[in-house]
Amino acid sequence: MSIQVQNISKSYKDNFAIAAVSFDVKEGEIFGLIGPDGAGKTTLFRILTTLLLANEGTATVAGFDVVADYKSIRRSIGYMPGKFSLYQDLTVAENLSFFATIFGTTLEENYDVIKEIYVQIEPFKDRRAGALSGGMKQKLALCCALIHKPKVLFLDEPTTGVDPVSRKEFWDMLKRLQQRGITILVSTPYMDEAALCDRIALIQKGAVLKIDTPENIISKYDKTIYDVRTKNTHQLIQDLKEYPSQYSVYAFGEYIHYCDKTDDFNSIELENYLKQRNHTEIEIRVSKTSIEDIFMDLTTLNQ
């Protein structure tokens, strides 16, 4: 196991940030913590990177205990915090050489690890980090986290606020780092990124709702979700919510995702109901369940 978390809890005054969280991350795995702001993702990262002490529970990273062996952990991991953490008034090259020096290495020694990412920012190596675009900052931060060839990489919301193109590129980079044997723990509020991880933990308000591979979470889900569309989306949401046997109604791109309480749901009946309410161009079909559907269901059940 590359990371073992057992019953970790942390509270600030009376508020639980995380409550009795447990999970394991295997060596070479991309493990995703999926959840919105306030789920406790950052607190967990700070405990595992030895920057914060838990109130209860134990955890190991790369075989070292987060309390007793914190110095060994710091040498074995790379950490990219959620907020841009580099020195804004140092250049790209200076930031890299700063982080290399701190870890007692040089850019040349581990160049092969960062090469592929670094060549993309190399043309700007004399530019101050503060003057880089968002995507470039992200690449520099990743280089700095990798410069000492860590065994485990911690990425706290690396793609938040990043556009879909840069997000896709970033995940391609992570896949290639994984091929080098680096274990990656990554958090994200974007549910569509869950499918890119080997295994995920869905978390909300400090508690783990589910841990499994994204495929298993979807295939084991026992409810059927329907795509519903009519000409007037806004009115459709209102009317579906008033349908007597509705279980949940959520906008999902161009369709509304509808789930029914009963086992013998009949789409013709729903279609007639919508016709009575003056809907036109009605379309109802079985939907492809996504992690986001399941997350919303689990958080509702959890409340």
Next chain:
Amino acid sequence: MSQEKIIEVKNLSKKFGSFTAVDNISFDVYKGEIFGFLGANGAGKTTAMKMLIGISRPTSGEVTVAGYDVKTAAEMVKKSIGYMSQRFSMYDDLTIKENITFFGGIYGLSRNKIKEKTAQLVSELGLEDAVDKLVGDLPLGWKQKLSFSVALLHEPKIVFLDEPTGGVDPITRRQFWEMIYAEAHKGTTIFVTTHYMDEAEYCDRVSIMVEGHIEALDTPKNLKQQFNVESMNDVFLKLARNVE
């Protein structure tokens, strides 16, 4: 949605030294429309939006917002619009009531009007028991909903939303969009930026900026047809890939 133009942009450009951030863009937004303003990071969205809300002067081109020219009547533009961003929403160390009073005052509402609006807003959001709580103690989702309502206090014709749902949980994100729908239904124009491509599908029309230009502008349905793809995410990837 009507055919009355509420925002008119003609040949708008903004240069910073030798760098052209916004390069000769033109488009119209109609009354009551939900208009999605998309683009990659660094494509020029923020620069363009700043010119539309009257806080940055265009290098060249014409912009009329709610009938006012942003160059000659920027103050009238500001009175006609609401603005909400993820970064700045409200004062964390003021209570809900104090925030509403403060922003009401800024927008020039009378004391009676502020009182009336506070009661209305608090009851619509179901926050009756929380009016004296500090905004900083509210969950993020509540803050976003409240800050949307505050941006609408002075009943603006247009509201600009800059990545309003970043980091919010998926259920709250949808509740927020239901508020947007309801407001557009009343005739308020919504101008919104987002990185969630499923949200782009909720817009009446969407524009996609690439390197200072508007590369595409149409309904989500037509854009998907035009690029022969299944989702807005794929439209975006096709247009914005390989540029940086």
